């Protein structure tokens with residue numbers, strides 16, 4: 001009905017079907033690992049894995065409901081989108097049971113049709129469904145062992161937040177034996193290795209987010225506010241990808257804001273106006289006059305996420321070198337140090353640093369410019385769990401201690417590679433004053449970068465048998481970014497440009 | 500840098516400056532009321548109003564941070580956007596004190612510059628700012644009375660959620676006298692009456708949301724998913740209005756989903772595909788073959804919100820009649836019944852109902868078709884507080900008991916008018932079977948509306964001295980909607996059309 005002329009579709013993608021078999025496979029993987037673990041210590045298999053899903057939250061004392069997003073472990077095993085569920089898996093048989101909340105009659109008026117239990121059984125492909133007020137009875141009835149039925153509850157440390165997951169609780173739990181130690185490490189380790197179905201969702205989240213990044217590059221205009229870039233990203237991923245949630249709050253930082261690693265939160269919202277071109281056409285890190293943009297934005301699709309950062313390609317050499325080196329057996333700490341070394345070298349080449357790079361490494365100078373870890377597992381959580389196995393020690397050295405994992409790479413992992421280089425006064429000034437490291441700095445050259453901010457490039461990598469696959473497809477080289485900003489299609493039809 | 504031809508700007512608006520004097524005025528209003536109240540009962544004015552702001556939340560055990568939005572009472576008095584603050588007001592002098600969290604040094608690396616206290620003093624126009632670990636000392640030092648200093652804490656019932664606001668808590672609170680009863684009703688009553696500065700923000704939220712509704716009408720195409728309409732709305736209000744938050748989760752319901760009053764939540768996401776035109780060109784409620792769209796979407800700007808519903812104009816007569824009758828002194832219960840009566844009349848005219856409308860009213864038949872209240876106060880919360888003063892009784896009759904307020908209108912209130920008419924099986928079937936009401940139904944005619952869903956029209960009204968002003972400017976009449984959908988500018992250049 002509109003009078004405007006048709007324009008080419010802004011997307012080549014459409015939201016894929018969601019296979020609930022994915023969660024069936026996740027459950028089967030868990031039960032296999034758990035059975036092996038129990039058998040190896042001669043413990044009985046007559047027990048249930050038992051998890052509590054998330055609850056809808058309201059804002060303070062009001063009736064404002066926050067949009068619900070399922071707790072991640074529960075999402076992994078059951079894929080349930082609704083709040084208020086519990087789930088059990090019979091360890092001996094693998095049978096799965098969902099417990100749905102018994103909704104009051106007025107729910108039908110305000111919140112929609114009250115779905116029968118059979119609806120959830122079919123949708124989530126579980127063996128059976130009961131109400132949450134039947135948990136104690138159902139599990140007692142179905143228990144094949146002797147004595148009180150055993151429940152494996154989820155309790156363990158999240159090594160990114162340093163918080164503990166809360167074990168399930170329900171009326172009648174005192175009629176059960178409970179084990180708080182066994183489940184968490186085994187389930188967490190299952191989540192570290194992605195199945196093909198999981199990879200397909202992460203790939204879609206990457207595809208739609210990559211496309212949205214390209215769209216933002218294309219539509220960014222001089223004088224826009226940072227949040228307008230965020231809005232374009234959110235719109236593209238929801239409109240064309242059906243992604244209602246992002247993996248994390250968008251970071252749309254320009255100029256000196258780009259040295260704030262987690263910019264974008266409520267106390268530093270994406271609300272600055274940039275007068276200069278946001279993607280600058282700077283050819284080299286060393287030139288000034290132009291605002292850097294650092295855009296860290298990723299959508300999630302059916303719980304599985306993406307985590308993508310685009311910015312000026314100053315750290316591209318480090319990014320690419322790490323990717324070339326990644327394969328099973330490689331230590332992530334080594335990869336982090338490889339990135340650090342290449343960043344220090346490039347700063348030395350640019351005359352910001354002077355002296356021996358190995359000496360700089362020994363003094364941990366890399367962490368002044370890249371205080372965060374090189375990357376993290378990615379999946380249902382942006383910082384997916386499993387970075388440190390029980391008993392594994394975090395490195396204590398500056399920079400390395402920020403690593404969210406110190407593990408060796410293994411086939412099936414999905415991990416981000418996100419080298420960055422920032423000029424952060426809070427780190428730079430002490431280092432320039434320290435007797436250990438002051439000698440490395442050319443203070444005049446460094447001074448020129450005050451207010452420069454920072455850069456980061458981030459891709460999501462799938463570790464394969466012989467190497468790795470980059471799931472993120474966005475313009476990275478300066479000439480690619482410039483081509484896209486000038487309206488060329490992406491991927492570019494040409495693959496080289498003289499400048 | 501783009502090669503595409505320039506198109507007309509999709510907006511005529513831009514985000515207004517935010518006057519922090521607004522919160523200064525709010526504080527002054529509170530202190531004036533509180534002083535009057537205390538004086539009238541001969542209580543001393545030596546005391547502090549003391550509130551705790553909201554805290555940032557993480558998702559379960561992960562480090563995923565939810566985007567922070569300030570607690571509404573704290574937002575009203577202080578306008579603070581950052582988490583972790585406390586605020587005090589000296590009741591005798593009106594002096595205001597903010598307490599900011601003392602951020603650890605690493606905050607500067609991850610979350611941005613640590614702002615000095617003077618930054619917050621200037622930004623939020625308060626008398627002084629200290630750290631939260633100084634609360635007990637500062638308030639003791641500044642207390643002018645004798646004995647333990649008195650704190651008026653916020654504690655009271657939210658009559659929409661039925662939950663109680665949580666009074667402030669901090670280390671050392673045992674060194675104070677606390678009063679939990681005085682503050683809440685007085686502060687709540689202050690929030691009921693909007694100042695000009697508050698009205699200006701609500702007006703902007705209305706303007707940008709109205710414009711976004713028009714944009715959605717224009718761009719909606721056959722075969723779109725409901726969430727694509729939501730995405731267009733969110734994008735328009737953020738991109739051009741700087742509205743990062745919505746007042747509530749968007750309700751984008753088509754077809755039978757439009758009878759679900761709070762559609763859009765996680766268990767009923769806006770995820771259906773509509774094959775038929777979404778805004779149907781039906782001229783009369785009675786015709787079939789076409790999908791209704793019911794779009795209830797409103798953005799908020801600096802905490803102040805809007806709440807706007809567009810749909811097929813079947814309830815426009817009720818909407819307009821209520822608005823024509825609104826002025827100070829009018830009872831909201833009467834307005835609700837006026838809407839009910841007009842809806843019943845229209846259903847009778849359409850032959851769905853038979854018999855005497857007054858008899859239907861006596862049997863509360865209106866609540867079968869409109870089970871929710873006619874409207875609610877609007878402000879920093881979508882369901883702004885103050886609907887029932889302490890001791891006020893909720894009506895007990897069906898339909899009327901759903902009213903979020905039963906008060907008489909007064910100048911300065913902002914209240915929504917949202918008559919609706921729904922075909923909800925859970926209500927309709929019992930009413931058609933009841934011996935009291937079965938005689939009113941023409942079952943065959945009603946049967947034709949199975950799966951029809953529902954309609955609602957919602958505007959935000961400012962009650963003035965002599966009447967009221969409609970702050971919402973969206974197409975309401977069928978011919979207006981059709982004009983906009985066909986590409987005409989809004990407001991329409993013509994003001995009548997023959998069809």
Ligand SMILES: [Mn+2]
Pocket residue numbers: 307376416418458
């Ligand atoms: Mn990352």
Ligand SMILES: [Mn+2]
Pocket residue numbers: 806875915917957
């Ligand atoms: Mn409303």
